[in-house]
Ligand SMILES: Cc1cc2nc3c(=O)[nH]c(=O)nc-3n(C[C@H](O)[C@H](O)[C@H](O)COP(=O)(O)OP(=O)(O)OC[C@H]3O[C@@H](n4cnc5c(N)ncnc54)[C@H](O)[C@@H]3O)c2cc1C
């Protein structure tokens with residue numbers, strides 16, 4: 052570590068500033084030629100040598116599954132890990148809407164450049180141009196690959212692939228398989244992966260959880276994993292390690308993520324030196340089914356497409372909030388999005404729709420049951436659409452969503468307006484990677500939602516599936532070979548200090564968690580952390596709020612290690628123990644997210660700082676001060692388990708796209 | 717609401733299991749079935765008893781991770797997954813029995829958790845199209861008639877939950893397998909390997925210890941995705957043709 056400086060003002064108490072990130076390793080030259088050049092320059096590995104080179108891939112979602120299949124086909128020795136009972140269950144399976152690709156099938160003026168531009172703008176100019184361009188460039192190949200695998204995309208009567216349009220863009224470039232696009236894409240990747248398992252190139256470890264990264268001589272060389280069935284702690288060594296472990300939205304407890312989604316793989320690598328990029332960038336999706344009570348374990352997304360025909364409103368008067376909405380006359384309703392944003396109305400971007408819903412509820416005009424002190428819901432009303440188009444037309448378009456809503460809430464949305472509320476959905480932040488998708492630890496690659504790279508401060512709909520598959524099928528296999536070509540790396544002994552240290556720390560942690568035997572359950576800590584994050588690091592953030600949150604998280608973390616109760620043993624399937632480890636890591640991540648949010652004194656994308664807004668309450672960026680990626684280095688095991696982290700800035704240079712302030716009025 | 721639950725507890729794969737009775741009070745009808753079990757687990761933990769192990773992940777009815785026998789019905793009384801079942805489907809005061817999937821090919825790991833990796837091995841045997849990354853032709857090069865695309869999609873909706881096996885008196889996995897045969901067989905891309913696929917998958921199915929199909933139809937009745945019985949006809953048709961070398 053070179054010299055560190057203290058930041059200005061209150062920030063000095065929270066972090067230090069280190070040297071900037073100098074180089075992302077993207078080749079020089081015109082943007083459209085960079086990827087071709089990189090692929091050409093990356094060293095090749097002779098097919099006969101590939102068998103001798105091993106790669107560990109943590110995660111079997113779109114990013115990890117696609118990479119495992121592709122590297123297996125190429126002949127490398129792949130070890131693939133997931134915590135579920137089958138690779139097919141990774142949370143990519145839950146994606147509904149679709150996947151973008153610049154195919155221009157509709158002849159509506161789409162192009163690689165337009166997809167690139169839309170993605171950078173959608174990300175509120177906080178993404179790296181070179182990576183985003185490449186994403187757009189390989190997008191068309193993804194569709195070809197998936198169709199060849201048998202992914203049943205929606206088709207037109209002539210047999211051609213169908214497209215639809217998605218929020219924030221003016222072209223139709225989204226490919227879809229009804230409301231189950233993620234499922235179909237993942238099954239495609241899963242089948243390709245299983246084919247390699249049968250071929251003997253991929254070894255599959257299901258119900259295994261990575262709990263530590265092994266770094267030896269400065270390189271990532273393996274992982275420590277726990278067999279979740281037998282409890283055995285295993286060492287797995289390789290020439291390179293890929294983390295494709297998904298997003299960390301569950302730090303908020305309630306989110307649209309799966310129950311098991313977690314940050315452990317990323318966080319363990321972060322503690323071993325990998326920088327964490329933009330941890331505070333969180334996407335909060337405006338149309339989810341609201342919380343119904345304290346028992347709630349997760350939130351369910353309702354596709355964004357509903358906003359095309361539904362009108363969003365709350366009562367004008369607080370007194371009306373518990374009335375039957377059908378009894379509230381037109382004149383007493385506030386269609387607030389249409390009022391505030393006459394140009395875009397109900398179709399404003401996700402971040403804006405979410406924040407306004409929160410504002411309405413904070414004013415006391417929310418609807419639905421009381422949750423704590425507030426009603427947390429707004430109406431999404433289809434009565435106009437039903438009288439305009441007829442019930443059957445609405446049913447044809449949204450039938451499956453209406454059914455899902457009815458099943459969860461027990462209400463009939465054809466008769467009474469739906470209630471919706473924003474929910475945490477996606478994390479743009481993740482481990483920092485260079486153009487090759489390699490972290491700052493040589494040999495550690497990060498793909499999919501787990502890395503920070505392509506979406507800036509806000510992700511556009513249908514672009515995460517695109518990124519996962521782009522990384523997995525096309526980018527990583529080309530860049531990792533350059534690293535592997537320099538291998539095989541010296542054989543690592545199972546008893547070497549690096550391995551022993553990693554094993555020991557896992558053993559120690561498991562034993563500690565089981566021995567505390569305190570009073571509170573893991574879930575109770577997780578819920579409390581979630582409340583803190585949602586309240587202070589959610590849709591609107593302030594300096595005082597974030598400082599308070601950091602204090603609260605620190606004391607909650609201390610209490611966790613004193614007072615958590617994890618029953619059972621380490622030698623069997625023990626789901627409380629699994630959860631405990633994940634929550635322990637969330638308790639550290641939460642603090643870093645708040646520090647990142649505190650230091651970024653601007654509003655951009657999903658990060659809204661109340662202190663930085665225009666006169667009419669819109670997000671205000673400060674490109675002069677914050678046009679950079681915040682790459683955080685772990686601060687060491689200081690007081691309370693975490694020392695002050697070190698900020699490394701990667702300046703974002705926009706050579707091809709001009710920075711603009713977004714406006715939707 | 718108040719319910720009496722009889723839940724299968726089994727410490728490990730080789731341990732003996734038994735039904736244990738629990739009473740849960742203050743159940744909200746808006747809770748999902750698994751949230752009700754979460755509440756029970758919190759209570760057990762507070763009392764110093766180990767929580768009940770059960771699988772779930774997405775809790776949206778799409779990952780296929782959850783699955784319980786609820787009073788003798790796979791995924792319970794509604795046509796949906798266990799995670800999407802809500803407590804309003806039960807009556808106050810009811811007694812509900814909760815057991816794991818029962819099948820020789822799905823051994824119990826602990827309590828309500830079973831090992832379904834036999835399904836992965838059936839897919840390994842042939843449930844794929846052999847196309848390496850990068851060697852795909854342009855997507856628009858092959859047209860797929862909409863009816864075929866739609867039928868392929870219908871079959872591809874299978875979430876691999878295993879309810880069909882659990883519901884079948886013979887513990888057959890024919891519906892699961894038929895769904896994959898139909899998905900890939902409806903598409904032009906799936907044709908070259910069609911004969912090989914069905915033979916290899918069926919051989920693996922039998923080797924795993926799943927039973928044979930005797931046309932009872934419980935599988936399709938229990939399937940949360942409504943996979944129809946005719947995918948089994950498709951499977952048998954393909955198997956006959958493959959055996960006769962007629963593809
Ligand atoms: C409800 C919902 C709807 C969405 N809809 C869309 C959409 O329409 N379009 C779109 O583009 N995007 C959508 N997204 C976002 C998109 O689905 C995800 O960002 C993307 O699928 C993530 O893929 P991934 O491969 O990075 O991670 P995941 O699919 O989450 O996979 C993570 C993998 O890592 C494994 N893992 C994690 N930690 C460990 C560990 N410690 N040890 C071992 N294994 C581990 C897991 O087992 C799993 O296999 C949606 C997201 C949600 C939640």
Ligand code: SF4
Nearest residue numbers: 874875877878880939
């Ligand atoms: S066919 Fe139906 S019941 Fe059987 S595994 Fe598939 S989704 Fe589950």
Ligand code: FES
Nearest residue numbers: 773775780782799
């Ligand atoms: S938990 Fe995913 S289908 Fe039930």
